Amino acid sequence: MSGPSAQFWSEHYRRGETGWDRGAANPQLLRWLDAGGLQPCRIVVPGCGSGWEVVELAQRGFAVTGLDYAQEALDMCHERLAAAGLVAELVQADVLEWQAEQPFAAIYEQTCLCALHPDYWVAYAHRLRCWIREGGDLFILAMQAARPQGQEGFLSGPPYHCDIHAMRALFDQSRWEWDKPPYPVVPHPLGVNEIALRLRAR
């Protein structure tokens, strides 16, 4: 198997080494919500981590499914939901294996793709398309984590760089309708940026 395992992520949560965690919902999610571009619906959040976005969406009336294979992350998410008196479905599963019983109206993908070794990207993109109904929206925060050219070990661990051209090839236009650029750029706590993409499932 290429890339990090479930144990890798669980250990990071156990040790509190979660530099990717903003401690709040992603500001771009708030912008999409406040602009009305994302309205209450059935939505799935793969690789939901400690759940800031799950809580925000539940708070705003979405029927949310949070998916992660680290139980430690789901426990944190559960605590956050309980503290806010909110409910969401939390599922411990591998995103490369899990199947949706019914298609979702939207997917909020925040840095799960960059957590997967690129060997799995095609399979993951196929999963995402299977989880969503035709006309549904995929919101992606694509991590810009390019290492300098020639640096060794660029595939040694996450975050893997989600280059915009790789994204356009992965989420190809026969299956996904793209907005025209420019795309919003969102600073990430790891000192890099995310590109915010919204794709409509054909």
Ligand SMILES: C[S@@+](CC[C@H](N)C(=O)[O-])C[C@H]1O[C@@H](n2cnc3c(N)ncnc32)[C@H](O)[C@@H]1O
């Ligand atoms: C970089 S963290 C991002 C967490 C959260 N989305 C955030 O932005 O704070 C990646 C998350 O994806 C989860 N993850 C990675 N690979 C996964 C897989 N194959 N199946 C399910 N969850 C996975 C990890 O457990 C971790 O919680």
